[in-house]
Amino acid sequence: MVGDPTRGGYIFAITTGCGCHFNRDLGAPAGGNKFEGPFGVVYAPNITSDPETGIGAWSETDIVNALRLGVRPDGSQLHPIMPYMALSNLSDQDAYDLAAALKQLPPVVNAVPASELTAPPAPFTPARTPPAVAPTEGVERGAYIVAVANCGRCHTPRGANGAPDMARFLAGAPLQDTIAPNLTPHASSNISFLTEEQIANFLLTGIYDDGTPVEGPMKMIIDNGTSRLTEADALAIAQYLKSLPPVASE
Numbered sequence: 681m682v683g684d685p686t687r688g689g690y691i692f693a694i695t696t697g698c699g700c701h702f703n704r705d706l707g708a709p710a711g712g713n714k715f716e717g718p719f720g721v722v723y724a725p726n727i728t729s730d731p732e733t734g735i736g737a738w739s740e741t742d743i744v745n746a747l748r749l750g751v752r753p754d755g756s757q758l759h760p761i762m763p764y765m766a767l768s769n770l771s772d773q774d775a776y777d778l779a780a781a782l783k784q785l786p787p788v789v790n791a792v793p794a795s796e797l798t799a800p801p802a803p804f805t806p807a808r809t810p811p812a813v814a815p816t817e818g819v820e821r822g823a824y825i826v827a828v829a830n831c832g833r834c835h836t837p838r839g840a841n842g843a844p845d846m847a848r849f850l851a852g853a854p855l856q857d858t859i860a861p862n863l864t865p866h867a868s869s870n871i872s873f874l875t876e877e878q879i880a881n882f883l884l885t886g887i888y889d890d891g892t893p894v895e896g897p898m899k900m901i902i903d904n905g906t907s908r909l910t911e912a913d914a915l916a917i918a919q920y921l922k923s924l925p926p927v928a929s930e
């Protein structure tokens with residue numbers, strides 16, 4: 681399959697441009713950002729097309745396998761900080777389009793230190809086979825974008841083992857010193873009384889209906905991601921959120 685870099689550029693844009701890889705000093709997704717935790721230390725790799733220090737020598741299929749399965753060309757498993765669980769939902773076409781867009785990122789030389797993990801990451805098998813082509817409209821389109829853009833990373837609560845509690849999908853969760861609100865249409869959530877147009881408008885502009893601008897982590901997601909959605913896609917997300925089974929916030 682051959683990817684279309686222009687269409688892939690849209691996927692890149694609405695999923696926040698692979699922001700974790702963005703190196704502010706170099707002004708490009710040339711990696712180097714450090715993530716530390718009980719798992720050890722992970723450095724975001726250089727994903728520009730430099731053949732030595734980036735992914736310029738990878739084929740589109742190599743990139744697709746890294747995106748959707750979390751495996752490098754040598755077969756080793758990437759740490760799940762890389763959101764391959766979300767990206768495993770990408771349709772074949774969108775995955776190849778995104779790979780083609782990544783291949784077009786101008787090469788930036790930046791050698792990133794090797795990650796130091798306390799244990800090798802577990803192999804990952806996606807729960808379901810992604811579609812050949814993504815849904816194009818309506819609730820299915822909204823569900824697709826929410827899965828790929830990983831909205832659940834903040835809005836879905838986690839169980840005791842740290843894994844997302846899928847029975848409470850998008851039902852809201854504490855986040856640093858704030859809360860990622862409940863996105864299901866439960867009577868206790870804003871989604872229950874906002875119209876689809878109001879929700880879409882918020883995702884496109886970052887301004888609540890009363891004129892207040894959004895702040896904090898969601899501002900980053902809107903500025904670097906959802907503000908670039910087409911109006912139709914923003915509405916599809918709103919339709920999907922309104923269609924979710926209502927779950928009470930905890």
Ligand code: HEC
Nearest residue numbers: 829830831833834858859860861870871894895897898901
């Ligand atoms: C990095 C964490 C994070 C991610 C990822 C994220 N959100 Fe949010 N979101 C938040 C936070 C925090 C708020 C609350 C903002 C505030 O208090 O003004 C919020 C607020 C919202 C609201 C307003 C809800 C209300 O009650 O008014 C909507 C709608 C929303 N997010 C949708 C999304 C969608 C759709 C995605 C995926 C494209 C997404 N969010 C991804 C953290 C996140």
